[in-house]
Structures are given as C-alpha cells and as structure tokens.
Amino acid sequence: MGTVSGYLAHLPDVRMRARASLLGLAVGDALGATVEFMTAGEIHAKYGVHRKMIGGGWLRLRPGQVTDDTQMSLCIARSLVAVGYSPEDIARRFVTWYQSKPPDVGNTCRRGIARFINQGTVHGLPNDGDAGNGAVMRMAPVAVAALADERLLEDMTIGQAHITHHHPLSDAASLLVGRLIQLALIGHAMDRLQRQANDTVTKFRSFRFAPYHGLATAYVADTMQTVLHFLFSTSSFEECVVATVNQGGDADTTGAIVGAIAGAYYGLDSIPRDWLRKLDPDVRDELTSLADQLVDRSPLANGQPVTVFPPAKHPGGALG
Ligand code: MN
Ligand code: MN
Numbered sequence: 001m002g003t004v005s006g007y008l009a010h011l012p013d014v015r016m017r018a019r020a021s022l023l024g025l026a027v028g029d030a031l032g033a034t035v036e037f038m039t040a041g042e043i044h045a046k047y048g049v050h051r052k053m054i055g056g057g058w059l060r061l062r063p064g065q066v067t068d069d070t071q072m073s074l075c076i077a078r079s080l081v082a083v084g085y086s087p088e089d090i091a092r093r094f095v096t097w098y099q100s101k102p103p104d105v106g107n108t109c110r111r112g113i114a115r116f117i118n119q120g121t122v123h124g125l126p127n128d129g130d131a132g133n134g135a136v137m138r139m140a141p142v143a144v145a146a147l148a149d150e151r152l153l154e155d156m157t158i159g160q161a162h163i164t165h166h167h168p169l170s171d172a173a174s175l176l177v178g179r180l181i182q183l184a185l186i187g188h189a190m191d192r193l194q195r196q197a198n199d200t201v202t203k204f205r206s207f208r209f210a211p212y213h214g215l216a217t218a219y220v221a222d223t224m225q226t227v228l229h230f231l232f233s234t235s236s237f238e239e240c241v242v243a244t245v246n247q248g249g250d251a252d253t254t255g256a257i258v259g260a261i262a263g264a265y266y267g268l269d270s271i272p273r274d275w276l277r278k279l280d281p282d283v284r285d286e287l288t289s290l291a292d293q294l295v296d297r298s299p300l301a302n303g304q305p306v307t308v309f310p311p312a313k314h315p316g317g318a319l320g
Contacts, residue, residue, distance in 0.1 A: 020268040021144065027276065028244070031242075032245035053274070080294060091113075091163050126166045143179075144295055173220045190265070197228050206221035226258075
C-alpha cells in the first residue's frame, strides 16, 4: 500500500511524467493531424508508415503545429493554474480561443461555445448529438490537477466536459482517460491500467476493443476502441502513437488522447527527440511549465493520500 510520504518521495518522477503527458498529447496531435480523415489504406499508399512531423494534412499545417486538441487543453491548463477549478473561467477561455479563429474547431465544441456566449450557461442539456470525442481530448491537464483525489477528478471531468459535450458515453470516456493518465502518472503498471479499462468496458459495451474493428472516427466509442486497442497492444510511446495515427480517421484526436496516456506511462525520455524538436517551441515551453504548476497545485503535492479507484486490489501499485 502506497503511503503519503511514499508518493511524495516520487514527486520528481510524477512531475516528469506530467510533462510527458502534456507533451505526448501535443506530439500525438501534431503527428496525427497530417493524416486526419484519411483511411489506413490511403495513409499506407502515401507514406508507408507515417512517423514524421511534416505538417500538411487537410488543415495545411506547419510541421509540428498543433490543433484544437492541444489548444483546448491549453485553455484548461492555463485556467486551472490561474484561478483553480472554475468552469466559467474555462468556458471564457474557450470563447477567446474560438474568437482567435483557430484552424479547426469541432462542431460540438462550436455549438457549446456558442451556447455559453448566448446564454451564459456552462453546461448544455443532455444531447444525443454530443457523443463525439471533443471532451475526452482535453483531459490531460484535468488528470494532473486532480492527482490523488478521485472525487475531484470526477467533478472536474464532468464540469469541463459538459461545457461542450453532455452525453453518458462522453462522460464515461473522459473519466476513464483521466483515470488512466492518473494511474500512469503515479507509476502503475500496464496491467493495472488494463483492469481500469476493462471495468469501464463491462459497463459501457460500446467501448469494447477486442476484437478491434478498426474504426477511428470522432464518435467517442470508435475513438476509445482505437485508443485502448493500441495502448494495450504496443510497448513503447513511439510504437503506440505511430500505430494509432496510422489507423487514420480522427487521427490527431486519437493521437492526442493516446499520446497523453502513453506519455504519462512511458515517461519523458520515451518521446522521440525529433518530434519534440519539431513541436512548436512556444507550445512546448508552455506545456512544460504548465505541467509543473499543475502538479504543484494538485492534492498529491499537497500531501493528500491517494484515493483508491474502483477495481484496485493493490492501490500502491508499482510504488507500493
Ligand atoms: Mn484537432
Ligand atoms: Mn480531430
């Protein structure tokens, strides 16, 4: 069983993993954006295996340029560092970002931001059309900020998600991704992450990823099947992210989500140097700084004992 002091002693390691999670998100986004909306067959015909930061894609990006997945995560991270947890502040930052005319804004995100502008509400009503992956893709800063506190993770996850997406599958996926990132950040082994995923899959059968059917659309069930399949069938950060984005479809978003989990799991040294070098330097530096500040403000860094996630038999895990 991990003790408080045991986890605090590992704080430098947690900090490096938090950096790797946010940077993993960004490189997954930038790598995947090149092949977003292509099929796996089209990617193979054009690139063989796509594994270089070359930009382009339907958004005609510069090499290493990130998209909405990273930019909306930045909005949340900046907000959490500046004011603590406030859905209103996050929503206002989404508006500022939206008004800056970014290269890409998802339709459901656009609708939620428009609702906040017009009505001032930070959450919409439950909507069958909200089962996209747009809330899941910005979970990394939430997972870091709520480290050690499962209840806080749930509150912040639902709060940030419902600004734009109010659907049970989006909620379940966002929560699972948050938990997987947290488990990886505090040093758990992959079988512990797999148990967490299996626990969600038994409740939400549409996330079932074995056998994998190869759909990687923005529908959150397809997104989660793709992320979980490649997370659990690969054994390095690079292999995981490359395999995921080469599946095509919503490749920047599947890349961003799996990059955030795999970054936390495999650590900073596992992210290819060349990818980090190509990443927009302003984004790289800000994510690094925000990761440190999010860890330092988390309940974990302030001495709170780690609470136990439902399927845990051995909460200490790799650190126990
Ligand atoms: Mn995107
Ligand atoms: Mn996308």
